[in-house]
Amino acid sequence: MDERRQDFELLRQFAQRGDQPAFAAVVRRHLDLVYATALRKVADQGAAEEVAQNVFAALAAKAWQFAQDDSLPAWLHRTTLLEAKTWWRGELRRRRREQTAAELGTTMKTPDEQPALRALVPLLDEALLSLRQKDRTALLLRYYETQSLREVGVSLGVGEDAAQKRVAGALDQLARFFQRRGFRTATTAAAAAVLQQSTAVAPAAVAAAVVHGALQIAPAALAGTTALLSRLAGLTKPQTALLCAAMLTAPTVWQWTELRAARLVTARTQTQADSARAQIEIFQNEIERLRAESARVQAAIAAATRAQTRTAEAAEKLAQLKDRFRGLLSSADYRWPSELPFVRLPKWATTNLDSRIHVFGSTGSLSTWAEELLNLGPDQKQAVESNLAQYLQDLDRLADSRAYETNTTFQVYSPKGFTTKAIAVPPLGDGAEAIMGDLMTNMQMVLGNEASRLVSKPVSDRDQYLGDALIHSPQVFVLGVIGAGTDKPTFTFTWDGHFGQSGSPIIPLSTELPPFLQERFGPWLRGMGVTNDIFSVPP
Amino acid sequence: MKRLIIILSVGLSATMLFGFLRRQTAVVRTSGSAARKEAGGATNELARLQAESTELHRIVAEQRSQQPHASKQFQLDPKLEDWLLAETNAEIPGNLVRALRTALGLPWSNSSDYVLVSKATLRDLTMPSVGHNDKLSDTLCAVLAITPEERQTVESAFARAHQDFVAWAKANVERQDATGETLARYTIPASGDLAQTLTNNLYSALNSALGPERTDLLENYAYNWLRHDAGFLGTVTNTLSVSRRSSGDGTSELYYELIRSENSIYGQTSESGQLRYQSVPPTFRDIFPGGWQELAQREGFVLPEFPAQPKSQ
Numbered sequence A: 001m002d003e004r005r006q007d008f009e010l011l012r013q014f015a016q017r018g019d020q021p022a023f024a025a026v027v028r029r030h031l032d033l034v035y036a037t038a039l040r041k042v043a044d045q046g047a048a049e050e051v052a053q054n055v056f057a058a059l060a061a062k063a064w065q066f067a068q069d070d071s072l073p074a075w076l077h078r079t080t081l082l083e084a085k086t087w088w089r090g091e092l093r094r095r096r097r098e099q100t101a102a103e104l105g106t107t108m109k110t111p112d113e114q115p116a117l118r119a120l121v122p123l124l125d126e127a128l129l130s131l132r133q134k135d136r137t138a139l140l141l142r143y144y145e146t147q148s149l150r151e152v153g154v155s156l157g158v159g160e161d162a163a164q165k166r167v168a169g170a171l172d173q174l175a176r177f178f179q180r181r182g183f184r185t186a187t188t189a190a191a192a193a194v195l196q197q198s199t200a201v202a203p204a205a206v207a208a209a210v211v212h213g214a215l216q217i218a219p220a221a222l223a224g225t226t227a228l229l230s231r232l233a234g235l236t237k238p239q240t241a242l243l244c245a246a247m248l249t250a251p252t253v254w255q256w257t258e259l260r261a262a263r264l265v266t267a268r269t270q271t272q273a274d275s276a277r278a279q280i281e282i283f284q285n286e287i288e289r290l291r292a293e294s295a296r297v298q299a300a301i302a303a304a305t306r307a308q309t310r311t312a313e314a315a316e317k318l319a320q321l322k323d324r325f326r327g328l329l330s331s332a333d334y335r336w337p338s339e340l341p342f343v344r345l346p347k348w349a350t351t352n353l354d355s356r357i358h359v360f361g362s363t364g365s366l367s368t369w370a371e372e373l374l375n376l377g378p379d380q381k382q383a384v385e386s387n388l389a390q391y392l393q394d395l396d397r398l399a400d401s402r403a404y405e406t407n408t409t410f411q412v413y414s415p416k417g418f419t420t421k422a423i424a425v426p427p428l429g430d431g432a433e434a435i436m437g438d439l440m441t442n443m444q445m446v447l448g449n450e451a452s453r454l455v456s457k458p459v460s461d462r463d464q465y466l467g468d469a470l471i472h473s474p475q476v477f478v479l480g481v482i483g484a485g486t487d488k489p490t491f492t493f494t495w496d497g498h499f500g501q502s503g504s505p506i507i508p509l510s511t512e513l514p515p516f517l518q519e520r521f522g523p524w525l526r527g528m529g530v531t532n533d534i535f536s537v538p539p
Numbered sequence B: 001m002k003r004l005i006i007i008l009s010v011g012l013s014a015t016m017l018f019g020f021l022r023r024q025t026a027v028v029r030t031s032g033s034a035a036r037k038e039a040g041g042a043t044n045e046l047a048r049l050q051a052e053s054t055e056l057h058r059i060v061a062e063q064r065s066q067q068p069h070a071s072k073q074f075q076l077d078p079k080l081e082d083w084l085l086a087e088t089n090a091e092i093p094g095n096l097v098r099a100l101r102t103a104l105g106l107p108w109s110n111s112s113d114y115v116l117v118s119k120a121t122l123r124d125l126t127m128p129s130v131g132h133n134d135k136l137s138d139t140l141c142a143v144l145a146i147t148p149e150e151r152q153t154v155e156s157a158f159a160r161a162h163q164d165f166v167a168w169a170k171a172n173v174e175r176q177d178a179t180g181e182t183l184a185r186y187t188i189p190a191s192g193d194l195a196q197t198l199t200n201n202l203y204s205a206l207n208s209a210l211g212p213e214r215t216d217l218l219e220n221y222a223y224n225w226l227r228h229d230a231g232f233l234g235t236v237t238n239t240l241s242v243s244r245r246s247s248g249d250g251t252s253e254l255y256y257e258l259i260r261s262e263n264s265i266y267g268q269t270s271e272s273g274q275l276r277y278q279s280v281p282p283t284f285r286d287i288f289p290g291g292w293q294e295l296a297q298r299e300g301f302v303l304p305e306f307p308a309q310p311k312s313q
Helices: A002-018 A020-042 A045-061 A072-095 A099-105 A115-130 A133-144 A149-156 A160-180 A186-195 A204-217 A224-233 A237-330 A369-372 A378-402 A429-447 A447-461 A468-472 A515-529 B001-073 B078-084 B094-104 B139-143 B150-171 B192-221 B224-231 B291-299
Strands: A342-346 A404-406 A421-424 A473-482 A490-495 B116-119 B174-176 B184-187 B239-247 B251-258 B269-272
Touching: A002 A020, A002 A072, A002 A149, A020 A045, A020 A468, A045 A072, A045 A204, A045 A473, A072 A115, A115 A160, A133 A160, A133 A186, A133 B224, A149 A160, A160 A186, A160 A468, A204 A342, A204 A421, A237 A342, A237 B001, A237 B078, A237 B094, A342 A490, A342 B139, A342 B251, A369 A378, A369 A447, A369 B094, A369 B116, A369 B139, A378 A429, A378 A447, A378 A515, A404 B174, A421 A515, A473 A515, A515 B239, B078 B094, B094 B116, B094 B139, B150 B192, B184 B224, B184 B291, B192 B224
Parallel strands: none
Antiparallel strands: A342 B116, A404 A421, A421 A473, A473 A490, B174 B184, B184 B239, B239 B251, B251 B269
């Protein structure tokens, strides 16, 4: 076990258990160093003993503070210097006298034959204090505790060679210190010599007295917090570093881990909350849409229900009307129904009805009033109109093939000033009879006797162009016009002595002329400057 | 001692750092707790909304399933529906007649001896109505559902109006002298007082017998009687003239022309024709009951022999 470790163990035994022999051993190991240093400073054996006692008392009090790798010689050397200075202050106050260093110097037991070395002694401690602790320790161990280089190396934790180099280096530094203070001749050897000459061996009785005095002042064995602090103070640097690192990292890492975990949990929760909120928004939008959709459908249903109700009411009303009209059609005591929009007509009377609008037009289409009276289904209507159209086309084609222009207009009335054109058509005869016969037959097949009479009436009417009169007697159609080039030309139209609308401006003609007449009168009118399309739009 | 101070300093620093981290952790945990609470609330709200959404989906689906059912109903033209649901159905717009007839059915081919026709269409029809003898036609009576009692009253009213006009016309007819081609010219002048009296009497009698609706229709149907036979009851001036015109082959022909002066109601109308084919116009028939022959004798011209009997109009 090296010296330093031994010092630590002894001091720990003393601090923890109050082991006085251990402390006495420490005193014995380092008393010479302390005593020599103190004697060099106070130059009085009694005072040196007192200083040494105070130094070890301080060591006893602070024994628990030492660590394994602390240098006890260095500490003792520094403390001895401080205690010596303290002693001097007290001594100066007590004696109230001034003594010079020279006088003190005379008291030192330095060899007379080495006056150069004696001059260096007062600077020695200052020079030692200027060294780094390891260098200072090395010198103190080598010279004041007279350890070998190997032992110094063990104490410093290095090999013998390294210890030798350190001692040599420290001596070299001491020499340079002295040289800086004006001792140009100071060498390494001089420094070593000063060290050797400044050693002193404490008297045997001093050791016992110092131990006794120190233990008188020193506290009892450590306990509680102090003991803990003692243990802490006793840690080596690596241990301290380890402890500090552990103290710093363990709770921090643990707490940091906790913090990180908490943050992760919070972040995860936050993400869940965010996700939930996003989904809530989606659902809220969806719900809003569904509510709107529901309201729309509800409104549509309500509207449909209202419409349904209305339709039902209307259907009921229609049914009532139907019953009413059925009653009307079969009533033996029929009266004019003021409250209804329809009246009844005997079917026989319909053949005597006419209108300014013919039963059918030049294309065979039934007039509105005829449609209403007949109330035909779509198929019947189509069949009727198709037959009528065929009849009109056939008869028109026949009339067209026979018609010719004539100037024998003496029998017809032409107002003065009118320009006239007359078209004559001889009786169409058997061919037309056959066409009319086909129509009548077809009409009876589609409509029956009564209804076919209503539709076919114009055919047999002498006042219709394409009817009975055209088939059985010669016809002359005369169109007269006056003011053909003006905005308001006036027309007359007469047919077979039926004097027409003379004197009245008729644009377009109120009469729907058959195509064979339109083809003959049209170019003639346009040739005279009549631009109105007088045939196409009935009034 | 220095080491102890270092250890204590490090310990203190570690404690402070630990404390700081602990506070941070506490803050984060508080925040996490709040977030958990919020997430919990949000989850509950989400569950509620999911349930509500599911319920709404169900409701909408149910409503949709009802919707087509609601629309599968008997359909009518909306305008016809409006008309049917109106308070009164006495009149129907012309554009709804076809829709109503279709909805009603009742075609011509049904077993009844009658057909339906709308009052609106009745106004467009013409028919033999009032004859020269002031009698109503059977067709008119059938169309307007005029009872025998009503018929008697109406015919009396027409006859009275006609007689009153004829009496006034005989007393007030004016003769103009012949000039140029014109061989004769007679005028029954218009008389506002006469027209008002006769018109009021006639329509008031018709209205009280038939009511306003049928009277309105009858006025329409009786237009020809009013024009030809009753000379518009004095509302217009009726002028009859007879003239001789030469034809291109050197022969001549007698023509007549009846002009009714322009009136705010009826406008100006005229009719004309050859004497050989037409009889004396009804307005002047009671003034010249002997026809063209009587008129020719009065005016001193000779009627040619007509090759055929005049056609009756």
